[in-house]
Amino acid sequence: MRLSEVQKRFKDTMLDHPKVLDDPPTDFAALFESGDIPLPVRLKVYRNNIVGSLTDVMINSHPLLEKLVGRDFLEMMSRHFVLENPPTQGCLSFYGATFDSFIENYELAKAMPYLPDIARLEIAMNEAYHAPDDEPLTAKNLAAAPPENLKLELRKSIRLISSKYPLSDIRDFCMEDDPAKTMNIDTGGVKLMIYRPALDSVIVKLDEAEYAMLEALGHETALEEALEQTLEKHESFDFQGFLQRHVALETFSAPQANI
Amino acid sequence: MSEIPSDITKVQSYPPASKPIDPVGIGLRHPYYREVTESPPAVGWLEVHPENYFGGGAHRHFLSKAREKYQISLHAVGLSLGSAEPVSEDHLRRFKELIDIYQPFNVSDHASWSASGNAHLNDLLPLPYTQETLDTLCRNISQTQDYFGRTILVENPSTYVAFANNEMTEYEFMNRAAQKTGCGLLLDINNIFVQSHNHGFDPFEYIDGINAGKVGEIHLAGHIEKEAESGIILVDTHSRPVKKDVWDLYEHAVRRLGPVPTLIEWDQDFPPLSKLVEEAAKARQIIKKVTSESIANAAE
Numbered sequence: 001m002r003l004s005e006v007q008k009r010f011k012d013t014m015l016d017h018p019k020v021l022d023d024p025p026t027d028f029a030a031l032f033e034s035g036d037i038p039l040p041v042r043l044k045v046y047r048n049n050i051v052g053s054l055t056d057v058m059i060n061s062h063p064l065l066e067k068l069v070g071r072d073f074l075e076m077m078s079r080h081f082v083l084e085n086p087p088t089q090g091c092l093s094f095y096g097a098t099f100d101s102f103i104e105n106y107e108l109a110k111a112m113p114y115l116p117d118i119a120r121l122e123i124a125m126n127e128a129y130h131a132p133d134d135e136p137l138t139a140k141n142l143a144a145a146p147p148e149n150l151k152l153e154l155r156k157s158i159r160l161i162s163s164k165y166p167l168s169d170i171r172d173f174c175m176e177d178d179p180a181k182t183m184n185i186d187t188g189g190v191k192l193m194i195y196r197p198a199l200d201s202v203i204v205k206l207d208e209a210e211y212a213m214l215e216a217l218g219h220e221t222a223l224e225e226a227l228e229q230t231l232e233k234h235e236s237f238d239f240q241g242f243l244q245r246h247v248a249l250e251t252f253s254a255p256q257a258n259i
Numbered sequence: 260m261s262e263i264p265s266d267i268t269k270v271q272s273y274p275p276a277s278k279p280i281d282p283v284g285i286g287l288r289h290p291y292y293r294e295v296t297e298s299p300p301a302v303g304w305l306e307v308h309p310e311n312y313f314g315g316g317a318h319r320h321f322l323s324k325a326r327e328k329y330q331i332s333l334h335a336v337g338l339s340l341g342s343a344e345p346v347s348e349d350h351l352r353r354f355k356e357l358i359d360i361y362q363p364f365n366v367s368d369h370a371s372w373s374a375s376g377n378a379h380l381n382d383l384l385p386l387p388y389t390q391e392t393l394d395t396l397c398r399n400i401s402q403t404q405d406y407f408g409r410t411i412l413v414e415n416p417s418t419y420v421a422f423a424n425n426e427m428t429e430y431e432f433m434n435r436a437a438q439k440t441g442c443g444l445l446l447d448i449n450n451i452f453v454q455s456h457n458h459g460f461d462p463f464e465y466i467d468g469i470n471a472g473k474v475g476e477i478h479l480a481g482h483i484e485k486e487a488e489s490g491i492i493l494v495d496t497h498s499r500p501v502k503k504d505v506w507d508l509y510e511h512a513v514r515r516l517g518p519v520p521t522l523i524e525w526d527q528d529f530p531p532l533s534k535l536v537e538e539a540a541k542a543r544q545i546i547k548k549v550t551s552e553s554i555a556n557a558a559e
Contacts, residue, residue, distance in 0.1 A: 004375075031424070050380045089337070093310075093313060132315045199316055199317040
Protein backbone atom coordinates (compact mmCIF):
# COMPACT_ATOMS: atom_id res chain seq x y z
CA MET A 1 0.00 0.00 0.00
CA ARG A 2 1.35 3.45 -0.93
CA LEU A 3 2.24 5.82 1.93
CA SER A 4 -0.56 8.23 0.99
CA GLU A 5 -3.09 5.38 1.16
CA VAL A 6 -1.69 4.12 4.49
CA GLN A 7 -2.05 7.60 5.95
CA LYS A 8 -5.56 8.06 4.58
CA ARG A 9 -6.68 4.71 6.02
CA PHE A 10 -5.06 5.52 9.38
CA LYS A 11 -6.73 8.94 9.49
CA ASP A 12 -10.16 7.54 8.52
CA THR A 13 -9.86 4.82 11.17
CA MET A 14 -8.95 7.35 13.84
CA LEU A 15 -11.99 9.50 13.01
CA ASP A 16 -14.34 6.55 12.58
CA HIS A 17 -16.68 5.03 15.16
CA PRO A 18 -14.62 3.76 18.15
CA LYS A 19 -15.98 0.24 17.52
CA VAL A 20 -13.90 0.02 14.33
CA LEU A 21 -10.77 0.06 16.51
CA ASP A 22 -11.96 -3.01 18.40
CA ASP A 23 -12.04 -5.04 15.25
CA PRO A 24 -10.05 -3.33 12.51
CA PRO A 25 -10.54 -4.56 8.91
CA THR A 26 -8.11 -7.36 8.02
CA ASP A 27 -6.21 -5.47 5.30
CA PHE A 28 -5.69 -2.54 7.68
CA ALA A 29 -4.60 -4.78 10.57
CA ALA A 30 -2.15 -6.52 8.21
CA LEU A 31 -0.19 -3.27 7.90
CA PHE A 32 1.16 -3.71 11.43
CA GLU A 33 3.42 -6.12 13.27
CA SER A 34 1.54 -8.27 15.71
CA GLY A 35 2.94 -8.41 19.24
CA ASP A 36 1.99 -9.21 22.83
CA ILE A 37 -0.14 -6.12 23.04
CA PRO A 38 -3.19 -6.46 20.77
CA LEU A 39 -3.56 -3.99 17.90
CA PRO A 40 -6.80 -2.40 19.23
CA VAL A 41 -4.97 -1.40 22.45
CA ARG A 42 -2.14 0.12 20.42
CA LEU A 43 -4.45 1.98 18.05
CA LYS A 44 -6.49 3.33 20.96
CA VAL A 45 -3.41 5.11 22.33
CA TYR A 46 -3.41 7.15 19.12
CA ARG A 47 -7.16 7.64 19.09
CA ASN A 48 -7.10 8.85 22.72
CA ASN A 49 -4.22 11.23 22.00
CA ILE A 50 -5.93 12.70 18.94
CA VAL A 51 -9.53 12.93 20.08
CA GLY A 52 -8.60 13.64 23.71
CA SER A 53 -6.21 16.50 22.95
CA LEU A 54 -8.58 18.14 20.46
CA THR A 55 -11.57 17.74 22.78
CA ASP A 56 -9.49 19.41 25.51
CA VAL A 57 -8.74 22.32 23.17
CA MET A 58 -12.48 22.82 22.70
CA ILE A 59 -13.32 22.48 26.40
CA ASN A 60 -10.56 24.85 27.46
CA SER A 61 -11.74 27.58 25.12
CA HIS A 62 -15.39 27.35 26.24
CA PRO A 63 -15.53 27.94 30.02
CA LEU A 64 -18.95 29.63 29.74
CA LEU A 65 -20.48 26.69 27.87
CA GLU A 66 -19.02 24.43 30.53
CA LYS A 67 -20.75 26.45 33.26
CA LEU A 68 -24.07 26.36 31.39
CA VAL A 69 -24.21 22.72 30.24
CA GLY A 70 -21.73 20.98 32.55
CA ARG A 71 -18.44 19.30 31.79
CA ASP A 72 -19.87 15.96 30.57
CA PHE A 73 -22.26 17.49 28.05
CA LEU A 74 -19.61 19.87 26.71
CA GLU A 75 -17.14 16.99 26.41
CA MET A 76 -19.63 14.88 24.45
CA MET A 77 -20.57 17.77 22.16
CA SER A 78 -16.88 18.68 21.65
CA ARG A 79 -15.97 15.08 20.83
CA HIS A 80 -18.68 14.91 18.19
CA PHE A 81 -17.49 18.23 16.80
CA VAL A 82 -13.85 17.07 16.67
CA LEU A 83 -14.70 13.85 14.83
CA GLU A 84 -16.77 15.70 12.23
CA ASN A 85 -14.50 18.75 12.00
CA PRO A 86 -10.87 17.80 12.58
CA PRO A 87 -8.39 20.69 12.33
CA THR A 88 -7.20 21.61 8.86
CA GLN A 89 -3.87 23.06 9.98
CA GLY A 90 -1.07 22.45 12.46
CA CYS A 91 -1.72 25.60 14.48
CA LEU A 92 -4.66 25.12 16.83
CA SER A 93 -5.00 28.66 18.18
CA PHE A 94 -8.00 29.32 15.93
CA TYR A 95 -9.40 25.78 15.92
CA GLY A 96 -13.12 25.45 16.53
CA ALA A 97 -14.27 28.59 14.68
CA THR A 98 -17.38 26.75 13.42
CA PHE A 99 -18.44 25.34 16.79
CA ASP A 100 -21.36 27.80 16.97
CA SER A 101 -22.97 26.55 13.75
CA PHE A 102 -22.26 22.96 14.81
CA ILE A 103 -24.18 23.58 18.05
CA GLU A 104 -27.04 25.17 16.10
CA ASN A 105 -27.59 21.81 14.41
CA TYR A 106 -26.77 19.64 17.43
CA GLU A 107 -29.99 17.86 18.28
CA LEU A 108 -29.28 17.55 22.02
CA ALA A 109 -28.62 21.29 22.35
CA LYS A 110 -31.76 22.49 20.62
CA ALA A 111 -33.56 23.07 23.91
CA MET A 112 -30.95 25.76 24.67
CA PRO A 113 -31.17 28.07 21.65
CA TYR A 114 -28.84 30.64 23.26
CA LEU A 115 -25.86 28.22 23.27
CA PRO A 116 -24.63 29.03 19.73
CA ASP A 117 -24.38 32.72 20.65
CA ILE A 118 -22.44 31.86 23.81
CA ALA A 119 -20.11 29.77 21.67
CA ARG A 120 -19.82 32.72 19.26
CA LEU A 121 -18.79 34.97 22.15
CA GLU A 122 -16.15 32.48 23.32
CA ILE A 123 -14.81 31.96 19.79
CA ALA A 124 -14.50 35.75 19.47
CA MET A 125 -12.73 35.99 22.86
CA ASN A 126 -10.31 33.25 21.81
CA GLU A 127 -9.65 34.72 18.36
CA ALA A 128 -9.08 38.17 19.83
CA TYR A 129 -6.66 36.65 22.36
CA HIS A 130 -4.56 35.12 19.58
CA ALA A 131 -4.96 37.88 16.96
CA PRO A 132 -1.76 39.32 15.48
CA ASP A 133 -0.19 42.27 17.30
CA ASP A 134 -0.85 45.75 15.98
CA GLU A 135 -0.61 49.32 17.23
CA PRO A 136 -3.63 51.50 17.99
CA LEU A 137 -4.47 54.81 16.39
CA THR A 138 -3.93 57.40 19.12
CA ALA A 139 -5.44 60.83 19.66
CA LYS A 140 -2.00 62.23 18.80
CA ASN A 141 -1.96 60.34 15.45
CA LEU A 142 -5.45 61.60 14.78
CA ALA A 143 -4.59 65.22 15.52
CA ALA A 144 -1.64 64.99 13.15
CA ALA A 145 -3.62 63.48 10.28
CA PRO A 146 -5.28 65.79 7.75
CA PRO A 147 -9.08 65.17 8.17
CA GLU A 148 -9.60 64.60 4.45
CA ASN A 149 -7.17 61.67 4.56
CA LEU A 150 -8.69 60.13 7.67
CA LYS A 151 -9.10 56.38 7.35
CA LEU A 152 -10.41 54.24 10.15
CA GLU A 153 -9.34 50.63 10.15
CA LEU A 154 -10.33 48.23 12.89
CA ARG A 155 -7.64 46.52 14.99
CA LYS A 156 -6.96 42.94 13.89
CA SER A 157 -8.46 41.56 17.11
CA ILE A 158 -11.88 43.23 16.72
CA ARG A 159 -14.89 40.89 16.55
CA LEU A 160 -18.48 42.19 16.50
CA ILE A 161 -21.41 40.18 17.80
CA SER A 162 -25.11 40.87 17.64
CA SER A 163 -27.29 38.57 19.71
CA LYS A 164 -30.94 38.45 20.68
CA TYR A 165 -29.81 37.22 24.09
CA PRO A 166 -28.20 39.30 26.87
CA LEU A 167 -24.78 37.69 26.31
CA SER A 168 -22.76 39.86 28.64
CA ASP A 169 -25.29 39.34 31.45
CA ILE A 170 -25.19 35.59 30.82
CA ARG A 171 -21.43 35.79 31.05
CA ASP A 172 -21.57 37.67 34.36
CA PHE A 173 -24.09 35.11 35.58
CA CYS A 174 -21.70 32.26 34.71
CA MET A 175 -18.75 34.00 36.35
CA GLU A 176 -20.68 34.43 39.62
CA ASP A 177 -20.65 30.68 40.08
CA ASP A 178 -23.73 30.55 42.31
CA PRO A 179 -25.60 27.31 41.53
CA ALA A 180 -28.73 28.50 43.38
CA LYS A 181 -29.11 31.56 41.19
CA THR A 182 -31.27 31.66 38.04
CA MET A 183 -31.57 34.30 35.34
CA ASN A 184 -34.13 35.41 32.80
CA ILE A 185 -32.57 35.23 29.35
CA ASP A 186 -35.43 37.05 27.62
CA THR A 187 -34.44 40.53 28.72
CA GLY A 188 -33.38 41.67 25.27
CA GLY A 189 -30.39 41.31 23.01
CA VAL A 190 -27.00 43.01 22.89
CA LYS A 191 -24.45 44.28 20.44
CA LEU A 192 -20.86 43.64 21.51
CA MET A 193 -17.33 44.40 20.46
CA ILE A 194 -14.69 41.89 21.53
CA TYR A 195 -11.05 42.85 21.15
CA ARG A 196 -7.63 42.74 22.75
CA PRO A 197 -6.34 46.18 23.67
CA ALA A 198 -3.39 44.71 25.64
CA LEU A 199 -2.86 41.04 26.55
CA ASP A 200 -6.41 39.96 27.42
CA SER A 201 -9.66 39.93 25.46
CA VAL A 202 -12.18 42.55 26.50
CA ILE A 203 -15.94 42.89 25.90
CA VAL A 204 -17.46 46.31 25.16
CA LYS A 205 -21.23 46.89 24.91
CA LEU A 206 -22.21 48.92 21.87
CA ASP A 207 -25.32 50.90 20.97
CA GLU A 208 -27.08 50.16 17.68
CA ALA A 209 -25.53 53.05 15.78
CA GLU A 210 -21.92 52.50 16.79
CA TYR A 211 -22.33 48.79 16.04
CA ALA A 212 -23.59 49.69 12.54
CA MET A 213 -20.68 52.08 12.04
CA LEU A 214 -18.05 49.58 13.22
CA GLU A 215 -19.61 46.84 11.14
CA ALA A 216 -19.41 49.01 8.02
CA LEU A 217 -15.79 49.92 8.80
CA GLY A 218 -15.03 46.23 9.33
CA HIS A 219 -16.17 45.54 5.80
CA GLU A 220 -13.53 48.00 4.60
CA THR A 221 -16.18 50.48 3.57
CA ALA A 222 -14.69 53.95 3.02
CA LEU A 223 -15.22 56.23 6.01
CA GLU A 224 -17.58 58.60 4.25
CA GLU A 225 -19.72 55.78 2.93
CA ALA A 226 -19.79 54.00 6.30
CA LEU A 227 -20.93 57.21 7.92
CA GLU A 228 -23.65 57.70 5.31
CA GLN A 229 -24.91 54.13 5.78
CA THR A 230 -25.01 54.58 9.55
CA LEU A 231 -26.80 57.93 9.40
CA GLU A 232 -29.41 56.48 7.07
CA LYS A 233 -30.58 54.13 9.80
CA HIS A 234 -29.56 56.11 12.87
CA GLU A 235 -30.24 59.79 12.23
CA SER A 236 -28.92 60.96 15.57
CA PHE A 237 -25.55 59.16 15.28
CA ASP A 238 -22.87 61.36 16.83
CA PHE A 239 -19.72 60.71 14.82
CA GLN A 240 -17.45 62.97 16.89
CA GLY A 241 -18.56 61.24 20.10
CA PHE A 242 -18.05 57.85 18.43
CA LEU A 243 -14.57 58.79 17.25
CA GLN A 244 -13.55 60.08 20.64
CA ARG A 245 -14.84 57.01 22.50
CA HIS A 246 -13.25 54.52 20.12
CA VAL A 247 -9.91 56.28 19.91
CA ALA A 248 -9.86 56.14 23.71
CA LEU A 249 -10.78 52.43 23.59
CA GLU A 250 -8.02 51.89 21.00
CA THR A 251 -10.45 50.34 18.53
CA PHE A 252 -8.63 51.52 15.40
CA SER A 253 -5.27 50.41 14.08
CA ALA A 254 -2.46 52.72 13.11
CA PRO A 255 -1.04 51.45 9.85
CA GLN A 256 1.37 53.86 8.22
CA ALA A 257 -1.18 54.52 5.49
CA ASN A 258 -3.42 56.15 8.09
CA ILE A 259 -1.19 59.04 8.79
CA MET B 260 4.82 66.54 8.24
CA SER B 261 2.70 64.14 10.18
CA GLU B 262 4.24 61.94 12.76
CA ILE B 263 4.96 58.39 11.64
CA PRO B 264 5.21 55.86 14.43
CA SER B 265 8.50 54.04 14.00
CA ASP B 266 7.69 50.80 15.77
CA ILE B 267 4.30 49.91 14.36
CA THR B 268 4.26 46.16 14.52
CA LYS B 269 6.59 45.83 17.51
CA VAL B 270 8.74 43.41 15.54
CA GLN B 271 12.07 43.17 17.21
CA SER B 272 14.83 40.90 16.07
CA TYR B 273 17.21 39.47 18.63
CA PRO B 274 20.96 38.98 18.28
CA PRO B 275 21.95 35.83 16.37
CA ALA B 276 21.74 32.66 18.38
CA SER B 277 24.72 31.01 19.97
CA LYS B 278 24.90 27.54 21.44
CA PRO B 279 23.90 27.80 25.13
CA ILE B 280 26.78 27.63 27.59
CA ASP B 281 24.73 25.64 30.10
CA PRO B 282 23.58 22.69 27.97
CA VAL B 283 20.36 21.89 29.87
CA GLY B 284 17.09 23.66 29.09
CA ILE B 285 13.40 23.38 29.94
CA GLY B 286 10.17 23.84 28.01
CA LEU B 287 8.53 27.25 28.43
CA ARG B 288 4.80 26.63 28.80
CA HIS B 289 1.88 28.92 29.63
CA PRO B 290 1.72 28.16 33.40
CA TYR B 291 5.38 29.22 33.76
CA TYR B 292 5.26 32.48 31.75
CA ARG B 293 5.24 34.88 34.70
CA GLU B 294 7.67 33.00 36.90
CA VAL B 295 10.22 32.43 34.14
CA THR B 296 10.16 36.05 33.03
CA GLU B 297 10.00 37.59 36.53
CA SER B 298 12.49 35.36 38.34
CA PRO B 299 14.47 33.52 35.64
CA PRO B 300 15.40 30.00 36.79
CA ALA B 301 18.93 28.58 36.58
CA VAL B 302 18.59 26.75 33.29
CA GLY B 303 20.62 27.12 30.13
CA TRP B 304 17.90 27.71 27.54
CA LEU B 305 14.21 27.45 26.77
CA GLU B 306 12.22 25.47 24.24
CA VAL B 307 8.82 26.41 22.80
CA HIS B 308 6.43 25.00 20.21
CA PRO B 309 6.31 27.64 17.45
CA GLU B 310 2.68 26.75 16.67
CA ASN B 311 1.64 28.41 19.95
CA TYR B 312 3.18 31.70 18.80
CA PHE B 313 1.74 32.06 15.31
CA GLY B 314 -0.66 34.70 16.68
CA GLY B 315 0.22 37.72 18.83
CA GLY B 316 -0.78 38.80 22.32
CA ALA B 317 0.27 37.21 25.59
CA HIS B 318 2.18 34.29 24.07
CA ARG B 319 4.50 36.48 22.04
CA HIS B 320 4.71 39.04 24.82
CA PHE B 321 6.13 36.48 27.25
CA LEU B 322 8.29 34.76 24.65
CA SER B 323 9.85 38.12 23.82
CA LYS B 324 10.56 38.78 27.49
CA ALA B 325 12.01 35.29 27.93
CA ARG B 326 14.18 35.63 24.82
CA GLU B 327 15.87 38.68 26.35
CA LYS B 328 17.33 36.36 29.00
CA TYR B 329 17.64 32.99 27.26
CA GLN B 330 18.63 31.31 24.03
CA ILE B 331 15.68 29.42 22.58
CA SER B 332 15.01 26.32 20.55
CA LEU B 333 11.91 26.29 18.32
CA HIS B 334 10.54 22.75 18.43
CA ALA B 335 7.64 22.30 16.04
CA VAL B 336 4.86 19.73 16.18
CA GLY B 337 2.92 20.79 13.10
CA LEU B 338 5.09 20.52 9.97
CA SER B 339 4.01 16.90 9.41
CA LEU B 340 7.32 16.12 7.72
CA GLY B 341 6.35 12.49 7.12
CA SER B 342 3.11 13.22 5.27
CA ALA B 343 2.78 11.96 1.71
CA GLU B 344 1.82 15.51 0.79
CA PRO B 345 4.21 18.48 0.85
CA VAL B 346 4.61 20.73 3.90
CA SER B 347 2.03 23.53 4.19
CA GLU B 348 3.48 26.78 2.76
CA ASP B 349 1.35 28.74 5.20
CA HIS B 350 2.85 26.84 8.15
CA LEU B 351 6.36 27.42 6.81
CA ARG B 352 5.73 31.15 6.33
CA ARG B 353 4.46 31.68 9.89
CA PHE B 354 7.23 29.52 11.32
CA LYS B 355 9.92 31.43 9.43
CA GLU B 356 8.57 34.72 10.76
CA LEU B 357 9.29 33.43 14.29
CA ILE B 358 12.75 32.21 13.30
CA ASP B 359 13.55 35.66 11.86
CA ILE B 360 12.36 37.44 15.00
CA TYR B 361 13.55 35.14 17.78
CA GLN B 362 16.80 33.78 16.26
CA PRO B 363 16.63 30.27 17.79
CA PHE B 364 19.82 28.22 18.16
CA ASN B 365 17.90 25.12 17.03
CA VAL B 366 14.85 24.53 14.85
CA SER B 367 13.23 21.09 14.84
CA ASP B 368 10.24 18.84 14.19
CA HIS B 369 9.58 15.08 14.11
CA ALA B 370 9.94 12.07 11.84
CA SER B 371 6.20 11.53 11.92
CA TRP B 372 3.04 12.69 10.19
CA SER B 373 -0.17 14.46 11.26
CA ALA B 374 -1.81 15.65 8.04
CA SER B 375 -3.66 13.61 5.48
CA GLY B 376 -6.06 15.17 3.01
CA ASN B 377 -7.70 18.12 4.67
CA ALA B 378 -7.30 16.84 8.22
CA HIS B 379 -4.49 17.64 10.63
CA LEU B 380 -4.74 15.14 13.50
CA ASN B 381 -2.61 16.95 16.11
CA ASP B 382 -0.54 13.90 17.00
CA LEU B 383 2.85 12.51 15.98
CA LEU B 384 1.73 9.52 13.94
CA PRO B 385 3.89 6.52 13.00
CA LEU B 386 5.67 5.94 9.69
CA PRO B 387 6.58 2.71 7.92
CA TYR B 388 10.37 2.70 7.58
CA THR B 389 10.58 2.07 3.84
CA GLN B 390 12.44 3.64 0.93
CA GLU B 391 9.22 5.35 -0.18
CA THR B 392 8.76 6.94 3.25
CA LEU B 393 12.42 7.95 3.37
CA ASP B 394 12.13 9.69 -0.01
CA THR B 395 8.96 11.46 1.11
CA LEU B 396 10.42 12.57 4.44
CA CYS B 397 13.61 13.78 2.76
CA ARG B 398 11.60 15.76 0.18
CA ASN B 399 9.70 17.51 2.99
CA ILE B 400 12.83 18.13 5.10
CA SER B 401 14.54 19.66 2.06
CA GLN B 402 11.47 21.80 1.29
CA THR B 403 11.58 23.08 4.89
CA GLN B 404 15.33 23.68 4.96
CA ASP B 405 15.21 25.50 1.63
CA TYR B 406 12.37 27.70 2.87
CA PHE B 407 14.13 28.51 6.16
CA GLY B 408 17.59 28.84 4.63
CA ARG B 409 19.03 26.73 7.45
CA THR B 410 19.24 23.13 8.57
CA ILE B 411 16.70 21.68 10.96
CA LEU B 412 16.84 18.82 13.45
CA VAL B 413 14.47 15.88 13.08
CA GLU B 414 13.34 13.91 16.14
CA ASN B 415 12.66 10.20 16.57
CA PRO B 416 9.03 9.77 17.71
CA SER B 417 7.36 7.53 20.29
CA THR B 418 5.30 4.89 18.50
CA TYR B 419 2.73 2.35 19.61
CA VAL B 420 2.51 0.34 16.39
CA ALA B 421 5.30 -0.97 14.14
CA PHE B 422 4.71 -1.52 10.44
CA ALA B 423 5.00 -5.02 9.04
CA ASN B 424 6.70 -3.76 5.87
CA ASN B 425 9.60 -1.96 7.60
CA GLU B 426 12.72 -2.25 5.46
CA MET B 427 15.14 -0.84 8.03
CA THR B 428 15.39 -0.02 11.74
CA GLU B 429 14.33 3.40 12.92
CA TYR B 430 17.89 4.53 13.64
CA GLU B 431 18.98 3.50 10.15
CA PHE B 432 16.01 5.43 8.78
CA MET B 433 16.97 8.52 10.81
CA ASN B 434 20.65 8.26 9.83
CA ARG B 435 19.77 8.00 6.14
CA ALA B 436 17.43 11.01 6.32
CA ALA B 437 20.22 13.03 7.94
CA GLN B 438 22.78 11.88 5.41
CA LYS B 439 20.55 12.60 2.43
CA THR B 440 19.23 16.03 3.47
CA GLY B 441 22.05 17.35 5.66
CA CYS B 442 19.57 17.80 8.52
CA GLY B 443 20.61 17.15 12.10
CA LEU B 444 19.01 14.70 14.51
CA LEU B 445 17.15 15.37 17.71
CA LEU B 446 17.46 12.30 19.88
CA ASP B 447 14.60 11.76 22.29
CA ILE B 448 15.90 9.28 24.86
CA ASN B 449 12.50 8.71 26.44
CA ASN B 450 11.02 7.91 23.02
CA ILE B 451 13.74 5.33 22.41
CA PHE B 452 13.02 3.74 25.78
CA VAL B 453 9.24 3.76 25.26
CA GLN B 454 9.63 2.15 21.84
CA SER B 455 12.18 -0.40 22.98
CA HIS B 456 9.57 -1.62 25.45
CA ASN B 457 6.60 -1.39 23.08
CA HIS B 458 8.36 -3.08 20.16
CA GLY B 459 10.99 -5.15 21.93
CA PHE B 460 14.43 -3.94 20.91
CA ASP B 461 17.63 -2.97 22.72
CA PRO B 462 17.62 0.80 23.40
CA PHE B 463 21.41 0.87 23.94
CA GLU B 464 21.93 -0.62 20.50
CA TYR B 465 19.71 2.16 19.08
CA ILE B 466 21.89 4.85 20.68
CA ASP B 467 25.07 3.11 19.52
CA GLY B 468 23.65 2.92 16.01
CA ILE B 469 22.76 6.57 15.62
CA ASN B 470 25.14 8.80 13.66
CA ALA B 471 26.71 10.66 16.61
CA GLY B 472 28.00 13.59 14.56
CA LYS B 473 24.47 14.49 13.52
CA VAL B 474 22.85 14.82 16.97
CA GLY B 475 22.18 18.49 17.81
CA GLU B 476 19.74 18.16 20.71
CA ILE B 477 18.55 15.56 23.22
CA HIS B 478 15.10 15.36 24.81
CA LEU B 479 14.14 13.79 28.14
CA ALA B 480 10.61 13.34 29.43
CA GLY B 481 8.38 11.16 31.57
CA HIS B 482 6.04 8.46 30.35
CA ILE B 483 3.25 6.38 31.87
CA GLU B 484 2.60 2.65 31.93
CA LYS B 485 -0.76 1.60 30.58
CA GLU B 486 -1.93 -1.86 31.49
CA ALA B 487 -3.51 -4.02 28.86
CA GLU B 488 -4.72 -7.60 29.38
CA SER B 489 -1.61 -9.11 27.90
CA GLY B 490 1.03 -6.71 29.14
CA ILE B 491 2.04 -3.11 29.62
CA ILE B 492 2.27 -0.48 26.93
CA LEU B 493 4.33 2.65 27.62
CA VAL B 494 2.81 5.97 26.58
CA ASP B 495 4.93 9.08 26.10
CA THR B 496 2.90 11.67 28.02
CA HIS B 497 5.44 14.33 29.10
CA SER B 498 3.52 14.39 32.38
CA ARG B 499 5.91 12.75 34.83
CA PRO B 500 9.53 12.96 36.04
CA VAL B 501 12.12 11.19 33.87
CA LYS B 502 12.28 7.49 34.85
CA LYS B 503 15.44 5.83 36.23
CA ASP B 504 15.84 3.62 33.14
CA VAL B 505 15.72 6.70 30.94
CA TRP B 506 18.36 8.48 33.05
CA ASP B 507 20.63 5.43 32.62
CA LEU B 508 20.08 5.49 28.88
CA TYR B 509 20.77 9.24 28.88
CA GLU B 510 24.10 8.68 30.65
CA HIS B 511 24.99 6.17 27.96
CA ALA B 512 24.02 8.70 25.27
CA VAL B 513 26.12 11.46 26.86
CA ARG B 514 29.14 9.11 26.95
CA ARG B 515 28.71 8.55 23.24
CA LEU B 516 27.52 11.99 22.07
CA GLY B 517 29.10 14.43 24.54
CA PRO B 518 27.39 17.41 26.22
CA VAL B 519 24.66 17.92 23.59
CA PRO B 520 21.99 20.56 24.50
CA THR B 521 19.42 18.62 26.51
CA LEU B 522 15.78 19.47 27.17
CA ILE B 523 13.49 18.49 30.03
CA GLU B 524 10.03 18.28 28.44
CA TRP B 525 6.82 18.61 30.42
CA ASP B 526 3.53 19.20 28.60
CA GLN B 527 0.66 18.18 30.88
CA ASP B 528 -0.07 17.82 34.63
CA PHE B 529 2.36 20.69 35.16
CA PRO B 530 4.34 20.57 38.43
CA PRO B 531 5.84 23.68 40.07
CA LEU B 532 8.61 25.17 37.94
CA SER B 533 11.13 24.13 40.61
CA LYS B 534 10.49 20.48 39.68
CA LEU B 535 11.63 21.11 36.09
CA VAL B 536 14.68 22.97 37.37
CA GLU B 537 15.44 19.98 39.62
CA GLU B 538 15.19 17.58 36.66
CA ALA B 539 17.46 19.89 34.64
CA ALA B 540 20.00 19.79 37.49
CA LYS B 541 20.00 15.96 37.33
CA ALA B 542 20.80 16.07 33.62
CA ARG B 543 23.55 18.63 34.24
CA GLN B 544 24.98 16.39 36.96
CA ILE B 545 25.19 13.46 34.54
CA ILE B 546 26.91 15.62 31.92
CA LYS B 547 29.41 16.80 34.58
CA LYS B 548 30.07 13.27 35.79
CA VAL B 549 30.64 11.91 32.28
CA THR B 550 32.78 14.87 31.26
CA SER B 551 35.03 14.66 34.33
CA GLU B 552 35.40 10.89 33.89
CA SER B 553 36.45 11.30 30.29
CA ILE B 554 38.95 14.03 31.26
CA ALA B 555 40.36 11.71 33.94
CA ASN B 556 40.55 8.86 31.42
CA ALA B 557 42.33 11.04 28.90
CA ALA B 558 44.87 12.11 31.55
CA GLU B 559 45.76 8.53 32.44
